[in-house]
Amino acid sequence: MVESSAKINLSPGKPELNSWNNNVRHIKDLIELSDVNDTYVTFEYFIPYSRKRIDCVLYGQDKNNKKNVVHIELKQWSNSGVKESNSDGNFITSDEEPTFNVTAFTGGAYRVVPHPSQQVKGYQGYLTNFVETVSSHEVTLTGLAYCYNYFRDSTFSTLLFDDKYKPLLNEFPTYAADDVAALAKDLYRLLGNGQGLSVFNKMMSSRIRPSKKLLEEVSTMIENGDPSSFSLIEDQIVARNIIRDKIKLLSKNKNQKSVILVKGGPGTGKTVIALHLIAEMAKSKLNVHYATKSKPLLEGVRTQLKPGSRVLFSNVGSFVPYYAEENNIDVLFVDEAHRILKSANSQFTKANARTDLSQIDTLVRSAKVSVFFIDDRQAIRGVEIGSSELIRECAERWNAKVDEVELVSQFRCNGSDNYLNWIEQVLYNQEIKSVFDKTEYDFQVFDDPQNMYDALCVKNAEEGITARLTAGFCWPWTNHLVDGKLAPDVQIGDFAMPWETHSKITSPPNGYVRWYEWAYKPEGIKQVGCIYTAQGFEFDYIGVIIGEDFRYNEITKQIITDKSACKDSVLRQNRKGATMTFDDYVRNIYRVLMSRGMKGCYVYCCDPALGKYLKSLIDEMPTFILKAAKLVPEYTEEPMIAAEEIHEEEEFFVAEIDPEKQYTEYLPLYSIRAACGRFGDGEPVQVQGWVKAEGIGRLNLNMYVVKAVGHSMEPFIIDGEYCVFRTYTGGSRQGMVVLAQHHSFYDTDNQGAYSIKEYQSVKHYNSDGTWEHDEILLMPRNPEYTPIRISVEDSDDFRIVGEFVGKLEE
Secondary structure: OHHHHHHHHOOOOHHHHHHHHHHHHHHHHHHHOOOOOEEEEEEEEEOOOOOOOEEEEEEEOOOOEEEEEEEEEEEEEHHHEEEEEOOOOOEEOOOOOOOOOOOOOOOEEEEEEEOOOHHHHHHHHHHHHHEEHHOOOOEEEEEEEEEEEEEOOOOOHHHHHHHHHHEEEEEOEEEEHHHHHHHHHHHHHHEEEOOHHHHHHHHOOOOOOOOOOHHHHHHHHHHHHHHHHOOOOHHHHHHHHHHHHHHHHHOOOOOOOEEEEEEEOOOOHHHHHHHHHHHHOOOOOOOOOEOOOOOHHHHHHHHHHHHHOOOOOHHHHHOOOOOOOOEEEEEEEEOHHHHHHHHOOOOOHHHOOOOOOEEHHHHHHHHEEEEEEEEEEHOOOOOOOOOHHHHHHHHHHOOOEEEEEEEEOOOOHHHHHHHHHHHHHHOOOOOOOOOOOOOOOEEEEEHHHHHHHHHHHHHHHOOOOOOOEEEOOOOOOOOOOOOOOOOOOOEEEOEEEEEEEOOOOOHHHHHHHHHHOOOHHHHHHOOOHHHHHHHOOOOEEEEEEEOOOOOEEEEOOOEEHHHHHHHHHHHHHHHOOOOOOOHHHHHHHHHHOOOOOOEEEEEEOOHHHHHHHHHHHHHHHOOOOOOOOOOOOOOOOOOOHHHHHHOOOOOOEOOOOOOOHHHEEEEEEOHHHHHHHHOOOOOOOOEEEEEEEEOOOOOOEEEEEEEOOOOOOOOOOOOOOEEEEEOOOOOOOOOEEEEEEEOOEEEEEOOOOOOEEEEEEEEOOOOOOOEEEEEEEEEOOOOOOOEEEOOOOOOOHHEEEEEEEEEEOO
């Protein structure tokens, strides 16, 4: 698992390695107890569009030949290490016990986590939404949790099995250590008919549906009160549960205000959580509102809704005391809270409606529960002062209790934390420690803006794919039509395109849209967007023209900013008393723009030195062996870690061959296990493929090929070499290299009761000239390995499956 994780750019620390060791051991014991013989197992299964991983997935068929996939959330929690949190559905866990070092619980501290069954439910919904073989019921998906250090029958607390969780546990059960027999029985019921690899291949060959666009699902979520379009997972569930709990407390203590800070970087699901909860409460009697400073995001949501629902969605400037009574709103969700202004007044506020309160104060004042979704690194100009610290200070002024949740799971940039970390390290001149591969995220640096735009248009033309072109604010923005057309303000050599339509142009030309519609209407691909229209949105592919305000100094080896190239007067002047500088804001702007793409980011740099620098970083990036998931040939001796971690190799064999060439030019390829089943036990097994066999003499029906695994026979047989064997029919075996099977030994190379070794027998002779075996030795050729000894008592169960003929050249 360590080697495989390195190949996909994961760096597990000691706690995670301990967790893997414990998980693998318990799954092995569980499978052996269940008596399931032909299942297929993957660990650390990546879910689509994310780097989040499911601990373990099992594949197989039941007695009715129904294809089943079982995903398991594994926990090392013990009874004494789990406490009930203040929010329903969450628990507080500690890693102070030795069995508790999992990566989720670090530093010996307590951490709020969701109920394991809630995690399972989230993964179930997520996979159902995206994996077509699951949603089409070609395979049946079952989710469960297994807490193998936690006991249902314990003198300590058994919170996980409290009666209030019965509905959840009935749907997605959690099994404790003393439930292991019942769990094994359930696994046999689901997987007892084997064929695990066939089911695995079915799952892996499934079409992954395009990533969902939030705005396209808003109507279903809000109008129908159905949030299932977007399943929440892990820390998103924690945030949802905390907010739910504060809402429940409203009826108990109407005078207690609550402020909840939900912090998270790009793509962590801040808007999804807000809309998820609004959808849940759509049919309740609660007065719930959503507010944001972003007009494009606000209008994008409102256009998807019926008039009756649109009133729930407002600009953050709508909550001054003149219009909103104190505590009149039960729950107020404030999205993009980093864009909150200092003053609640605007140029459009009537004289009698003006207030001395700050905008943050008006929001907290108006609601009993205020939920702020914020990314402190998305502040993009001085007049927008929203920050976690200011919100905490405001909550103290209003005697509001503050809860904070940090969102880590991100679903943008193909879920590549590696890319997001890398782009931050690059943009902020930090030490570059992160690397990513194109299999993770499609990042390209173009030498020509037209070529980049053409590539985006190709992507945008694909079914279900959206792409947009953006730029730093380094060109003027014409506020009127020129000869009835939009001015092509963004000019670079022969390349010229218009910005998004200026707000003062009330009637865009045919084929173009208003500025706040650029992100969500298809015509937006014909214009260049800026930070103010792109922030808060996500696309499959984003193009970013990095202007002259962001350059690379080849002497200092640093990226620098240049205020003189900026055409945004508000940003250039900055606000007196602003906590950040122009330099900070520009870096934040490009961070936001370059994290809008879910699948890829294409970049053109106006500064040639910067373009050269970014290209050099990409060129120096290591290439990982890992490719996209592919089907696995029937049976494999190599342990699989996760579906996405399978190597793509040039196959040495073909799947089918003309019957006339079988056993004349080609021999069947079996795994070692399959060969032992076929030629040892006479079981019907599937041929893995056919291999052209040359240089070993005449072929016959008793010959077959297996791929050697391990190093015990080196240098005679190298790991991975293809070896020809023939069925053993009798005669002396002394000194012969054989394929042997015995149920009393375990061969570490082949991870089972199968072995390629040199046969030796130790005998003694009787007085009448006859001889008898003392023991059988299966001898390795590698002196670092020890022989496998088989006693006379155990020899009845020993079988020579084949004798070695030769090796094939790849």
